Amino acid sequence: MNFLYLKRARVLISILFFISTLIIFLNINEWLTSKSASVITYLQFVPSLVKFLSVVGFSTFGFVFIIAVTFVWGRVYCSSICPLGTLQDIVSYLSRKISRKKNHFLLKPYSIIRYSILCLTIIFLISGSLFLLNLLDPFSNFGRIISNLVRPIVFYIRNFISGILESVNLFFLTPADLKNIDLISVAIGLTVLIVVVAFSYKKGRLFCNTICPVGTLLGIFSRFSIYKIAIDESTCKSCNLCERECKAGCIDKKNKVIDFSRCISCYNCFNACHSDGIVYVNTVKTNTLGQQTDNDDRRRVFIKSLLVYFASLSGLSIAQIKIIPKKESTVPVYKKFPVSPPGSQSISQFTSSCTACHLCISACPTQVLQPSFLEFGFLGMMQPRMDYYTSFCNYDCVICSEVCPTGAIKNILPEAKKLSQLGKAVFVKDNCIVYTEETTCGACSEHCPTKAVDMLEPHKNLKAPKLNNDICIGCGACEYACPTKPYKAIYVEGNPVHLVAKKPKIEKLEQKIDLKEDFPF
Amino acid sequence: MNRREFIKKSLATGIMSGSALTFGSFSHLFAYPHRSIFDKPFDLVAIKGGEPDVMFDTGIKSLGGMKAFIKKGQTVVVKPNIGWDTSPERAANTNPFLIKRIIKHCFEAGAKDVYVFDHTCDNWKRCYSNSGIESAAKEAGAKIVSGESEGYYQQVTIIKGKKLTDAKVHELILESDVFINVPVLKNHGSADLTISMKNLMGIVWDRGYWHRNNLHQCIADFATYRQPDLNIVDAYFVMKRNGPRGVSKEDVLTLKSQIISSDIVAADSAAAKLFGSAPEDIDHIRIANEMKIGIMDLNQLNINRIKL
Numbered sequence: 001m002n003f004l005y006l007k008r009a010r011v012l013i014s015i016l017f018f019i020s021t022l023i024i025f026l027n028i029n030e031w032l033t034s035k036s037a038s039v040i041t042y043l044q045f046v047p048s049l050v051k052f053l054s055v056v057g058f059s060t061f062g063f064v065f066i067i068a069v070t071f072v073w074g075r076v077y078c079s080s081i082c083p084l085g086t087l088q089d090i091v092s093y094l095s096r097k098i099s100r101k102k103n104h105f106l107l108k109p110y111s112i113i114r115y116s117i118l119c120l121t122i123i124f125l126i127s128g129s130l131f132l133l134n135l136l137d138p139f140s141n142f143g144r145i146i147s148n149l150v151r152p153i154v155f156y157i158r159n160f161i162s163g164i165l166e167s168v169n170l171f172f173l174t175p176a177d178l179k180n181i182d183l184i185s186v187a188i189g190l191t192v193l194i195v196v197v198a199f200s201y202k203k204g205r206l207f208c209n210t211i212c213p214v215g216t217l218l219g220i221f222s223r224f225s226i227y228k229i230a231i232d233e234s235t236c237k238s239c240n241l242c243e244r245e246c247k248a249g250c251i252d253k254k255n256k257v258i259d260f261s262r263c264i265s266c267y268n269c270f271n272a273c274h275s276d277g278i279v280y281v282n283t284v285k286t287n288t289l290g291q292q293t294d295n296d297d298r299r300r301v302f303i304k305s306l307l308v309y310f311a312s313l314s315g316l317s318i319a320q321i322k323i324i325p326k327k328e329s330t331v332p333v334y335k336k337f338p339v340s341p342p343g344s345q346s347i348s349q350f351t352s353s354c355t356a357c358h359l360c361i362s363a364c365p366t367q368v369l370q371p372s373f374l375e376f377g378f379l380g381m382m383q384p385r386m387d388y389y390t391s392f393c394n395y396d397c398v399i400c401s402e403v404c405p406t407g408a409i410k411n412i413l414p415e416a417k418k419l420s421q422l423g424k425a426v427f428v429k430d431n432c433i434v435y436t437e438e439t440t441c442g443a444c445s446e447h448c449p450t451k452a453v454d455m456l457e458p459h460k461n462l463k464a465p466k467l468n469n470d471i472c473i474g475c476g477a478c479e480y481a482c483p484t485k486p487y488k489a490i491y492v493e494g495n496p497v498h499l500v501a502k503k504p505k506i507e508k509l510e511q512k513i514d515l516k517e518d519f520p521f
Numbered sequence: 522m523n524r525r526e527f528i529k530k531s532l533a534t535g536i537m538s539g540s541a542l543t544f545g546s547f548s549h550l551f552a553y554p555h556r557s558i559f560d561k562p563f564d565l566v567a568i569k570g571g572e573p574d575v576m577f578d579t580g581i582k583s584l585g586g587m588k589a590f591i592k593k594g595q596t597v598v599v600k601p602n603i604g605w606d607t608s609p610e611r612a613a614n615t616n617p618f619l620i621k622r623i624i625k626h627c628f629e630a631g632a633k634d635v636y637v638f639d640h641t642c643d644n645w646k647r648c649y650s651n652s653g654i655e656s657a658a659k660e661a662g663a664k665i666v667s668g669e670s671e672g673y674y675q676q677v678t679i680i681k682g683k684k685l686t687d688a689k690v691h692e693l694i695l696e697s698d699v700f701i702n703v704p705v706l707k708n709h710g711s712a713d714l715t716i717s718m719k720n721l722m723g724i725v726w727d728r729g730y731w732h733r734n735n736l737h738q739c740i741a742d743f744a745t746y747r748q749p750d751l752n753i754v755d756a757y758f759v760m761k762r763n764g765p766r767g768v769s770k771e772d773v774l775t776l777k778s779q780i781i782s783s784d785i786v787a788a789d790s791a792a793a794k795l796f797g798s799a800p801e802d803i804d805h806i807r808i809a810n811e812m813k814i815g816i817m818d819l820n821q822l823n824i825n826r827i828k829l
Contacts, residue, residue, distance in 0.1 A: 030646060159670065166666075169634065175670040365644045394606060394644050439735040440804070442711030443728075447642060451763050455710045481642075483729035506769045509761055515570040515777055519826050520794040521819040 034402030047405035084138035088200035107249030143357035204247035236277035337494035338375035343401035343412035354408035388476030423474030431489035444478035574622035593631030612758035617653035624661035640668035682742035702749035708764030737804035786815025
């Protein structure tokens with residue numbers, strides 16, 4: 001039977017997924033459309049699973065499909081769909097081009113580590129925290145690497161090229177600045193990238209088979225796959241070529257056994273074998289294949305370490321934000337709650353479904369979405385928040401809700417979004433220019449889309465801001481526009497649960513215009 | 522200055538300059554030798570009752586056409602107000618039909634390139650496209666340029682500024698030969714009204730500084746830096762309240778008017794009256810008049826009033 005086409009198909013599919021995922025995360029010149037994103041992310045395992053936990057519907061069945069495929073052919077996801085997997089393949093492909101080391105070899109399964117990590121992740125998940133999943137999910141990690149590390153570099157290059165083009169009077173490539181680069185996310189992204197690159201440079205897919213919880217979970221399912229890759233002892237010539245090509249290091253040529261729980265279905269072995277010694281076997285019919293034994297589970301250890309972990313973290317999670325003064329200080333601004341994106345319904349809904357893949361951050365046209373640090377607590381690190389110091393939310397825009405692959409930001413229509421109150425404005429009189437400088441300002445009111453802050457409060461011969469929080473939607477335009485330094489005179493306090501704002505009152509203007517009338521001058 | 526004095530003075534000036542002409546060939550100093558120098562050109566044109574593009578056709582004709590402002594081969598920057606992500610009928614941005622027609626006139630006058638940009642308040646791409654200005658400008662052949670990257674802005678000194686002594690100004694303003702300012706007349710929560718002078722806030726990078734340091738004074742200060750060669754005030758749809766962004770279409774009146782002048786203060790003064798405000802009540806117009814940036818008193822001007 002000819003299995004040779006399998007590898008070619010796998011390479012093609014993985015490159016398609018890799019490039020399309022790369023493009024949506026780079027989102028240069030706002031190419032990203034909500035449709036393209038939802039198609040491309042549909043099959044991503046963790047986002048789809050997390051979405052399923054909060055929204056059940058056809059849009060969340062991607063992970064079911066992946067599990068079904070795993071039960072039939074093994075971990076196809078890991079080699080074809082997972083962008084971090086493809087990144088590792090690229091690295092190990094290059095490493096074999098560069099270094100003298102040409103071969104892969106059999107690796108130990110490190111089962112204690114991989115099952116411990118998986119169990120811990122699941123325990124965290126059950127206890128309501130996505131912390132570990134966020135740190136380890138390959139899709140989200142890939143997203144963060146692209147969004148936080150690669151995107152700034154691409155922007156820089158794009159701006160450089162656009163500068164050259166504009167100097168010769170071509171204006172189709174427009175430059176744009178990234179308003180904020182979040183160092184924590186850069187650091188974490190860089191760490192993960194280094195780890196992943198190091199693992200794949202040295203040992204192929206070791207990362208996927210020891211650290212990645214998705215790999216381990218699918219590995220468990222693939223033990224029960226209908227079709228498994230196996231060595232056909234009747235044709236195998238013990239030439240060792242397959243083991244050398246095996247990125248996962250799961251072919252034990254000596255015993256002629258393949259550990260299918262670690263096999264990532266890359267199909268390299270089919271092409272390596274000169275004697276049809278590698279075959280896909282229907283295990284339902286033939287039950288002759290060797291299986292490896294499981295290691296003991298170390299449940300007790302997890303629970304103990306978990307308790308210690310939680311105890312040490314609970315203190316950190318109540319950290320508040322304090323904006324550090326740079327110049328003269330006025331009245332410091334302390335926020336009790338961060339602001340979660342429109343459509344996320346509540347902070348708890350958001351933090352319990354967001355895997356911090358940062359696709360919304362790449363998609364956000366105003367860059368108001370920025371990775372959080374401790375605003376959502378330590379366990380919510382890197383989950384995006386509305387950062388009104390950097391930008392503000394566009395009144396008519398709902399793109400974050402359309403691209404979110406996990407359902408943390410639920411689909412919201414623009415009309416509903418315009419009334420979705422993410423937070424409420426708070427006015428700090430003693431910071432306001434109108435009171436401190438006694439000159440006109442009104443930047444807050446200018447930017448307010450509903451006139452929830454209007455210049456109606458008389459102060460001497462000036463007008464000062466006046467709030468009407470019934471119609472405030474917490475978009476942050478006022479906070480962003482407020483020119484006072486270092487503390488703002490108006491800021492948005494997040495609503496832990498999003499509320500519905502009232503519609504701004506719209507009265508008809510009396511239109512008495514006589515175009516025949518003379519000019520007033 | 523009353524009328525009699527005015528006639529006397531202008532006659533005296535006329536005689537003096539006329540006799541001066543006899544001493545040498547000064548004719549090249551005047552862009553329009555076909556027009557008698559004793560004909561006083563209009564300082565300001567106000568038009569009413571037509572569509573934005575038609576009003577502009579009529580108005581610019583009475584100022585001698587676009588050729589009076591643009592020489593062949595020059596580059597032109599057109600600066601509309603594109604500050605907000607709203608549709609044209611909301612009147613938060615300059616009317617796209619007017620922009621399109623202005624660009625057409627620029628090219629007819631021989632402009633080499635016409636650039637359009639604004640440093641927007643809302644997300645710039647959405648502003649450019651939803652205001653209708655991006656497509657209108659592109660159809661007319663202009664180049665749409667971003668104002669979003671700090672790299673475009675260069676530090677300049679404002680010598681005559683009292684509060685605002687330096688600013689970072691978009692390079693198009695520094696490099697283009699002709700600067701055409703096309704504000705939309707509307708109510709403004711901070712500056713009372715936003716017209717020509719306030720529209721110049723969209724060519725600088727840091728607007729927060731203005732807000733912190735006496736906004737009206739800064740607006741007037743900046744007008745001393747580079748006055749636009751032409752100010753075209755779009756008052757077709759006029760936002761009467763809730764400016765500068767507006768909340769709904771109900772904030773807008775259809776005034777079907779337009780004001781064109783090279784004098785930025787005069788243009789703002791006339792536009793303020795059109796809006797129903799006294800120009801001297803708008804601080805930045807009053808200050809600009811005191812700083813002699815232009816003439817607020819419309820009685821001193823030769824105004825062409827056109828009703829279509």
